[in-house]
Amino acid sequence: MITVPKLSLADANNIVSACIDKAMEIGVDMDIAITDDGGHLIAFQRMDGARITSITISIDKAFTASAARKPTREYAQSxxxxxxxxxxxxxxxxxxxxxxxxxxxxxxxxxxxxIGCSSGHPDQDEAVAQAGVDRFMEIIA
Amino acid sequence: MITVPKLSLADANNIVSACIDKAMEIGVDMDIAITDDGGHLIAFQRMDGARITSITISIDKAFTASAARKPTREYAQSxxxxxxxxxxxxxxxxxxxxxxxxxxxxxxxxxxxxIGCSSGHPDQDEAVAQAGVDRFMEIIA
Amino acid sequence: MITVPKLSLADANNIVSACIDKAMEIGVDMDIAITDDGGHLIAFQRMDGARITSITISIDKAFTASAARKPTREYAQSxxxxxxxxxxxxxxxxxxxxxxxxxxxxxxxxxxxxIGCSSGHPDQDEAVAQAGVDRFMEIIA
Amino acid sequence: MITVPKLSLADANNIVSACIDKAMEIGVDMDIAITDDGGHLIAFQRMDGARITSITISIDKAFTASAARKPTREYAQSxxxxxxxxxxxxxxxxxxxxxxxxxxxxxxxxxxxxIGCSSGHPDQDEAVAQAGVDRFMEIIA
Structure with missing residues (x-):
């Protein structure tokens, strides 16, 4: 048996709140999803102006990033x-x-x-997700 | 043209918080989903002990209740x-x-x-969802 | 953050070998799947006489048991x-x-x-899966 | 009627073990899948550090290679x-x-x-799969 760390819902919501702050700062409403190590959804928030199609896209981005263990941008290239x-x-x-x-x-x-974010330009989506990663770094510091 | 009321993310989170309170009161961690009038996800929370399979089930219950406009229990009968x-x-x-x-x-x-809730007995799931409906009734009162 | 135990591949293979021994003892070739806590496949073995349709069934049984945290037999009833x-x-x-x-x-x-087993009568499938649970109990004893 | 050769589970596991040896040699944990002539899974192993998304990808690579009867790399070109x-x-x-x-x-x-392997660079994945083919050539020699 192996022992591993796992995100709590409180951690996930803390991360989401950093993403929402960033989304408001840049003025683009986002769909924001947080998944666990198995790619399964923990928390999701759709800001009032975010796209319907981006619900699934944000969840799939979070799934891919966690289950493939890489930024989705890297796969865009390869x-x-x-x-x-x-x-x-x-x-x-x-x-x-x-x-x-x-x-x-x-x-x-x-x-x-x-973390998966969607509704803006992918660069904006990634900036909002990065705000969540930064918050997570504070959590585990 | 028609004018219709629409849930905001703030409304959805207010409803979710009532569901979480109820879930904690009865001691069953739940997956909780809120959808809009198109059946599309607005907010989702997985409490730390909630089931993985119930992620989809709670989202599907919320989808069905909003898109078919009936409690899922009624469809169970028909x-x-x-x-x-x-x-x-x-x-x-x-x-x-x-x-x-x-x-x-x-x-x-x-x-x-x-509202879709899952992880407990369906009667518990519905009681937790009902706490969300009760909160919504206060919002629109 | 939460800390949780996780199955290794060595654990999974140890469990599978107990299932195969039991399947040989009762004389029914089986499809045998082991999933992790997120319902994702770790190890799979199809014995030479096991059914093709049972590949998916065994993987889905293991998925359901791990992700819903209950024996599939209990869901058969409810x-x-x-x-x-x-x-x-x-x-x-x-x-x-x-x-x-x-x-x-x-x-x-x-x-x-x-653990998910399939190809025999469901009672046989469960007996083979139980042999795997028994082995797991020895692992963590 | 036609008589055809068929892989046994023992053959499949023998091939997998050669893949695992190669994966350890190059230091990349892999998902490894073996399918039969119908594209159906016989054996699967997820090494402890292998990707979740690569479970499906490795099975799909093995499915494609056996059912389309070509290296997946060749289809990448066409x-x-x-x-x-x-x-x-x-x-x-x-x-x-x-x-x-x-x-x-x-x-x-x-x-x-x-044979389908995934979790590294595709060139690494193919090198690990090739170790399995080499073992198979010894089996049938």
Whole structure:
């Protein structure tokens, strides 16, 4: 048996609140999802002006970041035509996200979850997710 | 054109907090989902001891209650073998929930959303969802 | 942050070998799946005479037992027509299994995974899964 | 009637063990799947540090290699934009894998199965799968 750290709901909500602050700061309402180490949803918030299609996209970004243990932006690069992971987005019933805005959460060497944000430009989505990662770094400091 | 009332994220979180209070009162950690009038997720919270399978079930209950505009318990009755809605649970890609714990939110004659709770006995799930409906009634009073 | 125990691949293979011994003892080739606490596959073995359809069934039983934290047999009872969980088998894209042969693995109060067996009569499937639970109890003793 | 060779579970496990040895040699924990001539799973192992998303990807690579009877790398080429198999990765419910790391197993002219590996760079995945093919060549020598 192995022993691993795990996110609580309180941790997840703390992270989400940092994302919402950032989204308000840049003026783009977002869908924000937090998943655990298995890619399963812990907390979700859709700000009043966020897109309906981005509900699933944000959840899938968080799923991908936590279950594949990488920023979704990195897959966006390696999944381009001619690149080694081309086509990977149809795996996991099409849930494997290639769009920037999904970031993994690591506590030392352990993956503990992921953040997925969507509704803005992917650069904005990732900036909002990064605010959540920064908050998480404070939590585990 | 028609003018309709719509749930805000603040409303949804207010409703969720009433559900969490009730879940803590009865001592059963729950997955709690709030959907809008289109059946789309606004807010989700998984309490630390809630089931993984109930993530989807709670979201599906909220989807069904808001999009079909009825408590999921009522469909459980009409979907029994020999009854008129038998088999309806395979519709919407299997998301049409027959299990008590999904309740619609009406503002006067307007459907504005749904609450879905899961992880306990369906009677417990419905009691926790009802605490959310009660809070909503205070919001719109 | 919370700290939880987790199954290793060595644990999973140890459990599978106990299931295979039991399957050989009763003379029924089985599909045998071990999942982690998030319902994700760790190890799978299809004995030479086991059914093709039971590949998915065994994996889904293990998923259900671990992610819903109950023996699948219990859901078989509560999901009968007229019972409270009627229709639950269409949730999780139809992966929620109602057929005996899925058993959860608990280390004290923590869910750490599930065993799913299929190809025989469900009573045989469950007996083979139980042999795996018994082995797990020795591992954590 | 035709007589065809078929992989046993013992063969599959023998192949997997060669893959695991190779994965340990290169220092990348892998998800490893072996399928039969019908593309159906025989054996699966997730090494402790392997990715959750790669469970499905490794199984899909093995499925594709055995059922399409080609290395997945070859499809990556013919599925590029402007090439004849462009879009093929959405077939089989998105399970048709274009990512290197899936290799078919042939006994003379007969397809008998496939190996799928995932969690590293696709070149690493394919090197680990190739170690399994090499072992298989010893088995049938």
């Amino acid at each position: 999944a381009q035509p001619g690149q080694p992971a081309y086509g990977i987005n149809t795996s996991s019933q099409g849930r494997f996200s290639l769009i920037a805005g999904g970031l993994p959460l690591f506590a030392k060497e352990f993956i503990v979850g992921g | 979907a029994q073998p020999g009854q008129p809605a038998y088999g309806i649970n395979t519709s919407s890609q299997g998301r049409f929930s027959l299990i008590a714990g999904g309740l619609p939110l009406f503002a006067k004659e307007f459907i504005v959303g749904g | 999901a009968q027509p007229g019972q409270p969980a009627y229709g639950i088998n269409t949730s999780s894209q139809g992966r929620f299994s109602l057929i005996a042969g899925g058993l959860p693995l608990f280390a004290k109060e923590f869910i750490v995974g599930g | 599925a590029q934009p402007g090439q004849p198999a462009y879009g093929i990765n959405t077939s089989s419910q998105g399970r048709f894998s274009l990512i290197a790391g899936g290799l078919p197993l042939f006994a003379k002219e007969f397809i008998v199965g496939g």
